[in-house]
Amino acid sequence: MSLRKLLIANRGEIAVRVMRTAKAMGIATVAVYSEADARALHVETADEAYPIGPAPARESYLKIDAILAAAKASGADAIHPGYGFLSENADFADACAAAGLVFVGPPAAAIRAMGSKSAAKALMEKAGVPLVPGYHGEDQEPALLRAEAARIGYPVLIKASAGGGGKGMKVVTFDAEFPDALASAQREAKSAFGDDRVLIEKYLTRPRHIEVQVFADAHGHAVYLHERDCSIQRRHQKVVEEAPAPGLSPARRAAMGQAAVDAAKAVGYVGAGTVEFIAEGEDFFFMEMNTRLQVEHPVTEAITGQDLVEWQLRVARGEKLPLAQADIPLIGAAIEVRLYAEDPQRDFLPQVGRLDHLALPFAVPGVRVDAGVRAGDAVSIHYDPMIAKIIAAGADRAEAVGRLCAALAATEVVGLATNRSFLAAIAGHPAFAAAELDTGFIARHAADLLPAPEPVDDRILALAALSILLEEARVSAAAADPADPFSPWGLAPGWRLNRAAHVDLTFSDQGARIAVRAHYKASGFVLDLPGGPLAVEGAREADGTLAARLDGVRLKARVVRSGMKLTVFAGGLERTVEFVDPRVASIDATGTAGRLVAPMPGTVIRVAVEPGQAVLKGAALVVVEAMKMEHTVTAPRDGVVQAVNFAVGDLVDEGAELLVLDEAG
Incomplete structure (x- = not known):
């Protein structure tokens, strides 16, 4: 079966990932895109790209007829669904077949069999696979x-x-x-x-989530490519995935692998799939089968040396599996984390907006980055807020953990809050190093992983101040009169006649004002900081890195300015302070304490109260849905609802006042 042109019915990093392999195999690629993605990375990566509708997924990426029309217009002979959207939609698989297109995935019957968790478990029970x-x-x-x-x-x-x-x-x-x-x-x-x-x-109390990668072809062959431990989760969503699962004996690995293969054979499976198990002690139980490629497949690729997308495309062309079970290697260890636009300090609320600055750790040895966005792109309310997947591999788990820590330290995002520091805290935690893994990991170590913000320290302030001072010097030098380049009026902003040269800078950290006096010296500055004076010097390098010396200690950092906010990246740490420029009118942020506001842009899906109704503290008032997750706004105190400002179905912006609550009595 020939496969010359492939349409990828998805977006973001998975679309880019599939295109990379397809092109390496000599297969032309076709992208589809919504109005929100007209200039997205996957669109520019493809050989051709076709618009399929407005931004909401239900009007574009979930519209089967629009995708099939794009396939026909482009002359594609196959469709890869990626993951999410239509990847596990049996009707889509049937529609592809009816249109004469190869669906790069399992048969529709297998999708239907595993699409219902209830029906799947009945099948697994018949196949002898253990169930919870x-x-x-x-x-x-x-x-x-x-x-x-x-x-x-x-x-x-x-x-x-x-x-x-x-x-x-x-x-x-x-x-x-x-x-x-x-x-x-x-x-x-x-x-x-x-x-x-x-x-x-x-609900098991200290379970591990272990999944097995399976592959089957149309010739009756099925194999497993080892397992992944996905136990570190938050709200049942995977945060860290690694392969192989730490502490799993060869006998148990073989038993789980064989159970996964039995599950795949029970439904006549073809292609890539993942059989998920919950494990506690020596027992393991079938949870579900995902009839698609998983987000975390790169860790399996790292330990086997195989390209799973290539396997998918070869199987779709009617070829046999590239390797037999006995020939599949297990090399070293690999760990993946998902970098999300979400705010850990606000209960991980997804973030939307522009990526003003994005630096990903492509240069860190042993690290792979799969990303579907670039600096300047926007994270939209309409889609998953994942920025990138960061995958670290090593000869053993300890090396993989070390490389993951280095990769996260080299990751920089400005413009949106992210979970980078949270991921770094997990990677650097002693319990993670010891592989003490279960689904309660995050809750158990929450105090370490999500510490309360501390006041900014002198080193961060010094780097922020140095960045401002160097920028002021650059602007002054650019403004100097070329006819009199040595005039003190154009040399530096700190020059004063008959007095010591200094400048006062003011920063704001978590609402607190911090004054820093910078004294100009021949080789740099002496900064009067909350902790005492500090000698500072440095310069910006060509790549924007700040090469600094703080009291003689040499270090490299990056300070990224976005408006009045300065984000400092140094030594794996990240802090943001606001520069209070006296030349710019001060605009204090409007606080939302006590206001019943939308926590993020979304759609009102439930209004639980009406004007005049008395409510108790903690009562659910309004439910806002964003990115397919519900966020409930509750009463901060006892009171009486004075006004409800939105109805079910209304779109709301972040900070929109949803209702007015008066004090009780």
């Missing part, structure tokens, strides 16, 4: 589901039957919590997957 105790039935009557939860025994996990990625997933610890948790899970499931059915399982 739970309810996987079709009857979705709330009273029955609640009774089943009580039968299984709390805590239980409510999961969307038709999806994954943490959407529509809720942990319930008490019977009284069940109705609200069920309603929320069903809403999220309906929004994310168009299907509000759920299943209920026993």
